Amino acid sequence: xxxxxxxxxxxxxxxxxxxxxxxxxxxxxxxxxxxxxxxxxxxxxxxxxxxxxxxxxxxxxxxxxxxxxxxxxxxxxxxxxxxxxxxxxxxxxxxxxxxxxxxxxxxxxxxxxxxxxxxxxxxxxxxxxxxxxxxxxxxxxxxxxxxxxxxxxxxxxxxxxxxxxxxxxxxxxxxxxxxxxxxxxxxxxxxxxxxxxxxxxxxxxxxxxxxxxxxxxxxxxxxxxxxxxxxxxxxxxxxxxxxxxxxxxxxxxxxxxxxxxxxxxxxxxxxxxxxxxxxxxxxxxxxxxxxxxxxxxxxxxxxxxxxxxxxxxxxxxxxxxxxxxxxxxxxxxxxxxxxxxxxxxxxxxxxxxxxxxxxxxxxxxxxxxxxxxxxxxxxxxxxxxxxxxxxxxxxxxxxxxxxxxxxxxxxxxxxxxxxxxxxxxxxxxxxxxxxxxxxxxxxxxxxxxxxxxxxxxxxxxxxxxxxxxxxxxxxxxxxxxxxxxxxxxxxxxxxxxxxxxxxxxxxxxxxxxxxxxxxxxxxxxxxxxxxxxxxxxxxxx
Numbered sequence: 001x002x003x004x005x006x007x008x009x010x011x012x013x014x015x016x017x018x019x020x021x022x023x024x025x026x027x028x029x030x031x032x033x034x035x036x037x038x039x040x041x042x043x044x045x046x047x048x049x050x051x052x053x054x055x056x057x058x059x060x061x062x063x064x065x066x067x068x069x070x071x072x073x074x075x076x077x078x079x080x081x082x083x084x085x086x087x088x089x090x091x092x093x094x095x096x097x098x099x100x101x102x103x104x105x106x107x108x109x110x111x112x113x114x115x116x117x118x119x120x121x122x123x124x125x126x127x128x129x130x131x132x133x134x135x136x137x138x139x140x141x142x143x144x145x146x147x148x149x150x151x152x153x154x155x156x157x158x159x160x161x162x163x164x165x166x167x168x169x170x171x172x173x174x175x176x177x178x179x180x181x182x183x184x185x186x187x188x189x190x191x192x193x194x195x196x197x198x199x200x201x202x203x204x205x206x207x208x209x210x211x212x213x214x215x216x217x218x219x220x221x222x223x224x225x226x227x228x229x230x231x232x233x234x235x236x237x238x239x240x241x242x243x244x245x246x247x248x249x250x251x252x253x254x255x256x257x258x259x260x261x262x263x264x265x266x267x268x269x270x271x272x273x274x275x276x277x278x279x280x281x282x283x284x285x286x287x288x289x290x291x292x293x294x295x296x297x298x299x300x301x302x303x304x305x306x307x308x309x310x311x312x313x314x315x316x317x318x319x320x321x322x323x324x325x326x327x328x329x330x331x332x333x334x335x336x337x338x339x340x341x342x343x344x345x346x347x348x349x350x351x352x353x354x355x356x357x358x359x360x361x362x363x364x365x366x367x368x369x370x371x372x373x374x375x376x377x378x379x380x381x382x383x384x385x386x387x388x389x390x391x392x393x394x395x396x397x398x399x400x401x402x403x404x405x406x407x408x409x410x411x412x413x414x415x416x417x418x419x420x421x422x423x424x425x426x427x428x429x430x431x432x433x434x435x436x437x438x439x440x441x442x443x444x445x446x447x448x449x450x451x452x453x454x455x456x457x458x459x460x461x462x463x464x465x466x467x468x469x470x471x472x473x474x475x476x477x478x479x480x481x482x483x484x485x486x487x488x489x490x491x492x493x494x495x496x497x498x499x500x501x502x503x504x505x506x507x508x509x510x511x512x513x514x515x516x517x518x519x520x521x522x523x524x525x526x527x528x529x530x531x532x533x534x535x536x537x538x539x540x541x
Contacts, residue, residue, distance in 0.1 A: 079333060085321035088331040091216065093173040093196045094203025097417045097451035100212050101152075101384070102458070102485045108152040110384045111342060112211055116198050116218040117144025117272075140220070142193035142201045144272070144290065147211065149381045154342055156350035157527075158387040159294070160377065161287040163358055164190040165366045171207050171419045173200035184420070188366060198325065207420045208369070209378040210453025210497070215330045215339075221269060223323030228268035230319035232312070234297045235262050236271055236289075237532035240540045244270065244277035251276045251539070260532075268293075277539035283367075284355060289533050291353040291525045298527060299348055351527030352387040357519050373519035380518065382453055383480065387518045388526065396479075399466035405474070408467050408491065410435055410443040415452035415494040423449055427495045431475075434503040435493070438474045446492075455496040455505065458485035467491050476505050 103109050118140040141164070149158045166189045173182045175196035182195035192204040198218050206213055219227070228234065237260040244251035254270035254277065256263075263271050272290055279285030321333065330336060357373035360366075369375070377387075385391060401408065412435065414428040428445040435443035455477060459468035461484075468482045468491045475493070485492070499505055518524050 082317055082321045082333045083331075085318070086331055086333075087325040088328050089197050089218075089325060090176050090199040091327035091329060092202050092206070092213070093176065093199035094171045094206070095419045096171070096203055096206045097419075097449070098206050098210065098212050099450060099452070100214075101382075102483060102487065104152045104384075105484060106153070108154075110152045111148075111150040111339075112213045112215075112381070113148040113150075113339075114198075114202055114205055114213050114216040115144070115146040115148060116142045116193070116201055116216060117224075118193065118218055118220040119143045139194040141190040142198070142218075143190050145189065145201065145205070146290075147205060147209070147213070147381070149211070149384075150343060150346060151386060152384055154345040155347075156352070156386040156388060156390070157343070157346040158381065159291070159351070159353040160356055160381070161290065161354070162189060162356045163283045163287065163367050164188065165283060166356070166358065167361055167366045167368055168192075168204060168208050169420045170195060170200065170204050173203055199327075202327075203419075207418065209381065211378060211381050215327050217330070218325040219323050224269045224272060225265050226319045227323050228264045230312075230316040231264070231297065231301070233262040233264035234268060234293055234300060235260055236293055236296060237261075237530075238535050239532040240535040240537075242274075242277045242533075242535040242539055243541050244274045244539055246276065246539070263293075277536055279534050279536060281536055281538075284358075285534075285536075287355045288523065288525070291355075292531065292533060295348075295351065295353065295525060295527045295529065298351065302344075302348060348527040350386065350388060350390065352518070353525045353527070354387060354518060354522035357521040370519075370521055373521045376519055377522055379454065380516065385516050387522070387524060389517055391516075398469055398479075399462075401466045401470045402463060403467075405439045405470065406441045408440060408442060408471070410440050410471055411446050411488070411490050411492040412443060413446040413448060413450065413492060413494045415450050415455070415496045416500055417449045417451040418497050419451070421497060421500070424500045427500070430503060431493060431495050435471070435474070440471065440474070450494070452494050452496040453498060455481060455499045456494050457482045458488045458492040458494065459483075460485065460488050460490065464491055478507070 101109050143164045145162050145164070147160045147162075149160070151157070167186065168189045170182075170185050170187055170189070170192045172184045173192075173195045174180070175182070176199075177197075180196065182200065189201075189204060189208075192201040198216050202213050202216050205211070236256075238256050238258060240258050242254065242256050244254040252270040252273040252275070254267065254274045261267075271293060273286070274289060275281060275283060275286045278289050317333070320336075326336075330339065354377070357370035357377060358367040359370045361368040380387060412428045412432045414423070414426075416424040416427055428447070432443045432445040457468045457472045457475075457477060459465050459482070465482070465484070469479065471491055471493065472479065472482050498507065
């Protein structure tokens with residue numbers, strides 16, 4: 001069915017007629033998927049009449065992908081009303097033993113938030129926006145997934161998208177609502193949402209990346225529309241006329257002339273969903289378009305031009321709380337407001353957005369994390385290294401050990417408790433024996449099993465940094481593996497999932513010259529970078 005025209009040069013928009021198949025996308029190789037496209041959470045109850053006594057607190061940017069919350073802290077009853085709008089679910093439905101990162105010297109820890117776009121058609125409004133009436137009763141898919149990493153010092157922010165058809169191991173998850181246990185399986189990462197909810201998508205990301213995730217936020221089709229309207233539109237640009245529609249029913253219906261347009265409402269949703277019409281008509285091009293939308297939105301909201309009116313702030317707060325499903329740790333306006341203040345501190349020029357390095361698998365039917373490059377990207381996040389490569393370098397110092405190695409107590413802990421790979425029994429004992437052989441006579445094994453991606457050497461205070469560096473050198477670990485930790489009492493070696501066998505560390509002993517750089521295959525976009533989306537010639541007019 002041909003869709004009705006949407007916003008053009010004069011700024012008019014209309015809700016497009018949904019196609020019967022509801023699908024504008026397929027897997028990266030061009031084949032049609034089993035179900036629909038990325039989307040977002042419905043709006044909720046109407047905002048009550050405002051009281052003159054309501055006092056609006058100052059605006060605060062909440063987060064990316066149409067997730068900005070302004071106006072926290074109106075009157076008590078309105079505050080409670082906004083809290084009631086928020087939907088809340090469990091953060092992690094898996095069995096991961098990945099721990100929260102250690103605080104830095106200033107007591108700060110990184111912040112990791114998983115943003116999820118659901119393709120749910122569970123309401124009439126979502127069916128109208130997303131099409132695919134036959135999918136109205138299907139469990140939603142997590143067709144947009146982005147991990148937002150905010151550095152411990154809040155000096156930079158990195159955003160990593162993953163193609164929805166990426167083939168991964170989805171760990172065992174238990175649905176907290178009915179107790180259903182979904183066994184470990186291999187499938188497209190967007191299917192993880194069907195294994196009990198967003199908490200299983202979080203569990204999947206933790207096992208894929210080794211990154212601890214603090215929070216999630218989820219939004220669906222109608223949520224995007226309401227948020228885009230409340231924001232007042234976001235400027236986007238195309239390098240040619242584009243109409244995302246063809247005779248086979250492919251396309252989101254987006255129709256724009258060459259140049260810059262302020263998209264809002266349904267048209268904003270079409271931009272975020274467009275696959276056919278951008279670059280090579282794959283999910284990779286769509287992720288780039290989403291990054292452009294997000295960086296433009298951040299620039300606009302930080303300028304504050306749309307948020308100077310108290311009424312608009314209340315509208316935005318209403319739309320945001322109605323649109324979001326969050327974990328219980330973010331389940332109040334106050335917590336969202338505090339999060340917004342953290343994110344607001346990050347300079348736009350220190351924001352970097354990338355797509356996980358990938359390669360085709362299965363003859364182009366799906367994608368896989370690109371060997372080497374994907375793990376290098378995840379390691380940067382785990383080690384709180386900015387993807388823009390602009391972190392200040394610390395002086396390379398090597399303090400002397402405090403005592404002969406035979407007198408230095410060293411604790412060894414097994415960190416191979418991966419729920420995907422399974423734990424390797426006895427790793428702490430094996431490496432303890434190796435340290436004793438190397439002359440560390442006071443090395444002992446800790447029987448507590450944890451999960452950690454990277455092998456690290458921890459030390460409790462600066463006085464023992466030289467001891468930790470000496471232990472790392474003896475085990476042929478890089479200096480970057482040595483970290484300060486207030487949770488240990490002695491130098492502690494945590495044997496990670498990167499060292500699951502043998503006594504010789506499998507990675508290079510010295511830091512690679514490129515280990516702290518984002519791979520070229522990640523296609524990085526800086527937060528201040530302005531550009532136009534490349535239109536596929538087959539979808540131009």
